[in-house]
Amino acid sequence: MTLIQFLIVATALFSFGLYGVITRKNAVLVLASVELMLAAVNINLVAFDVYLDDPLNSGQIFTLFTIALAAAEVGIGIAIILMIYRNRQSADVDDLDLMKG
C-alpha cells in the first residue's frame, strides 16, 4: 500500500467538504460538511503515523483529540442551530442577516 493513495482520498474528501461548506444553505448541512473535512484530516494524520512508524503514535493520539473536539463542536453547533430555529423559524444561513450593513 502506498502512502499517496490514502492522502489522495483524504484530499478529495477535504475538497468535497470545502465545496459543501460554501454551497449549502441549511446550517445543519454546513456542519456536516465541516465534519467531512475533519474526517479527511483524521485520515491524513493516521496515514502519516503508520507511514513514519512513529514510536510516539502521535498521529493517532492527535486523531483521538480531533474526534473529541469535533464532537464537542457539533454539540454546540446543533444547540445554536436549534436556538436560531426557535427564534427565527428558519435554519437557512441566508436568513441570518440582521447585522448586515
Next chain:
Amino acid sequence: MTVFIEAAIKVAVAFVFIMLTTLVLVWAERKWVSDLQNRIGPDRAGPFGILQTLADGLKAFFKESIRPTQSIYLLYLVAPIAALIPALLIFLVIPIGAPIEIGGTTYTLQVMDLNIGLLYVLAVSSLAVYAITLAGWSSGSKYPLLGAVRASAQMISYEAAMGLALVPVVLLTSTTSIAGIVDAQQGTFGSFIPAWNIVLIPSFIIFLIAGFAETNRPPFDLVEAESEIVGYHTEYSGFAFALFFLAEYINVFNMSALTVTLFLGGWAGPVPSFLPTWIQWLVPVFWFLLKTWAFVFLFVWVRATLPRMRYDKLMTFGWKRLIPVSLAWIILCAVAIGFREFGAPWS
C-alpha cells in the same frame, strides 16, 4: 482458506444458536411473566406452549404489511434491518465456552476475538440507536417522530453510563479483548471465592441498569409502551414489527451474556475431571448458559415487577445519578489499583 471455512461454520452455528435461543426466550418470558402474574401463559401451541413463538412469527409473516402513504419507504424498510444487525454483531464476540481441542488445533467457541472487543461492543451497541431514529422519521407521522427522539435520547444517555461502567473492568484486567477478560477471571481469591469481576460491584450494578435502558426493557420502556404512549413503531405492522421485537429479544440475551462474561466469569466454573473429554467440553457451555439464563430471568422478573419510569425521571437518573457514580467509582478503582501496582506514593 481454512480460516474462511472455520469462520463460516462459526458464523452459521452462532446464527442458529441465537435464533433458537430467541425463540425459547420469547416463550420463556411469556411463561415467566404469566407465572409471576398468577395466570397460565401460552399453553396451546405445542407442549407447554413452546411453539407459541413460531406461531406468532408465522402470523406476523403472513400479516398484511401496511405502507403508510406519508412514509419514506426505503428508510421504513431499512430500519428493522438496522435494528437486527447490531444485535447479531454483538453476539459475535461473546465466548460461549472454553476453547476446545480437536485433533491438535484449538478452536475457540467465540466467532471472533478482537483485541479491542470491549470497544467494539460499545461501538456496535451505539449503532442500535439508528434503527429507532430512522423508524420514527420514516414513518411520516408526528407521534412516531417524537417517540423516536425520546428513545434515541434515552439510549444515548445510558450508553455513556454503560461505557463508563466498563472502564474499571479494563483497569482491573488490563485488557480489552473479551477472551482476555474471561481468562483473567479464572482462578480464585483465597481458595474458594472465584476471581470474578463482580468485586467491582458498582460497575456491575450500573452496567446492569444501563443494559435495561439500552434494550428498552422495563422499567425503561416508556418509548415502546404501545397502549399508553404512541411509540416509534406505531406505523409498523407485520414482518417489520416482528423484526423489531426479534432484535429486542436478541439484545436481551446479548446484554445478559455480556454481564455474565464481563462480571461473572463467563464460562468459568468447576469442571469435574472424571468425565470423558467430550462431556468436559460441554461443561463450560453449561455454566455459561446457566448464568446467562439466570440474568435473562432477572430481566423478565424486573419486567413483571417494576412500574415504568417517567421520562424526565429516567433522564435524571441516567445523567445525574449513574454517570457521577460511575465517574467516582473509576477514580476509586484507579487509586486502588495504583496502590496495588506502584505502592503507596509516600513511601
Next chain:
Amino acid sequence: MTVTISEFFKESANWAFLAIAVPTLFAGWRTVTSNNIVRAVLYLVVSLGGTAGLFFMLGAEFVGWTVVLVYIGAVIILFLIGIMITRAPLGQEADLSHAMNVKAPAALLSTVVFGVITWAMIDAFGNNMIPPFEPTATSDLSLLLFDRFVIPFEVVSFVLLAALIGGIAIARQDEEVVS
C-alpha cells in the same frame, strides 16, 4: 511514481482499499450535493464508516472503533435529532444549496485546492510505500496518552466540559416571568 497501475492492482490489499475508498468518496460527494437532507446525513454516515474502514486497513483499530462509537454513534444522531426538530413539516424539501452563482465558483475553488494539494503531495511522497506494520496495540496508545500527552488530554477534557455546560446553557428554555 514508481508504482504503476498494474502493480497497484496485483496487491490484494489495494483491492480492499479501493472497495472501501470508492464508496467513501461517492458518499462524501453525495453528502454535499444531495437534495434530501436526511439522505445527505445518511451519506455522511457511509462516508465516516468508510473512514473507519481505512483506519482498520492502517492497523489503527482503537481509533477506528472510536470513530464508529463517537462519530457514527453519537455525532450523527445529534445531526438527525437537529434535523428532526428543525424540520417540522415532513415532505420533500425545497432547495438545500445555493444557486449556480455560488456553486460554480465553489466547485472551481475546491478543484483548485484538490489539484494543488495533490500535486504537492505527489511531488513529495509519490514514491513512498507504507512499511509493513503491526496493528497498533491499545496499551501503547493508553500509555502514551497518560504519559507524554497528558496535558493535551486534560485540556481536551476541559474543552468538553465547557462544551457540555455551554450547550446546556444555550439550549435551555428561558423561565417565564410571572408578572
